[in-house]
Amino acid sequence: MNQEKISKFIKESRLKSNLSQAKFGDKYGVTYQAVSKWENGKNIPDIAILREICSDYKQDINTLLVNNKDTKKKKKIVFSILALVILVILVIIFYLFSSKKTSDEFEFKTLKPTCDNFELYGSIAYDMQKASIYISDVKYCGKENNIIYKKFESSLYALDNKTKMEIEKIDYNKDTTLQSFLKQLKFNVDHYSQSCEMYQKNGLVLEIKATDKNDKVTLYDIPLILEENCK
8 A cells, every 4th residue: 555645645635625634533533633643654544534535535545555656667568457457347247246255345454552662553454365464664662772783583473372473574684773673674464364353352463683792682572453443
């Protein structure tokens, strides 16, 4: 999803309507703080609210969610797009006659940390069969830490009856501080075969191991929970 595009669209829509963040929030049943986070790119609306905003301001939601960074190549893939359109039509026809969930039931939920020392942006997009997890903008808010570490290991875990199941791991072997490492830390997991209910019941954990030049290891556990209930 294109978080920057969504933030810009919401801000421009609000300004065109001459609405304050508070009035815009009232319109969609949220606080002005939520609107501020949307516009600053710290969070995105629930998919149902985003759909309503797009409808009010004549914006195609699928175009808004697509992260299209390489616009210069558009002319070179015209024929591929035509083929894709045909494929999409066939997929739509298939799902119309299947018993599985349709694309309209694809849901987005926000992840947030439960500890006081970290902030981050996290989201899960899911349907009945799979989930995609995105985590970025991790920030350390605890006591000032200027230690130079020689190695970092960061793992994203799912919890199942208190047992950790590793989803993805990132290793970083350059001398740097915790804050500098966090600026480039991102997890983008596609097609993970767990349901939303599983995350709601047991949660996720972001674990960071920092090893200094004396081989002393500092461990940070960041529990993550869904901000809203699954449907």
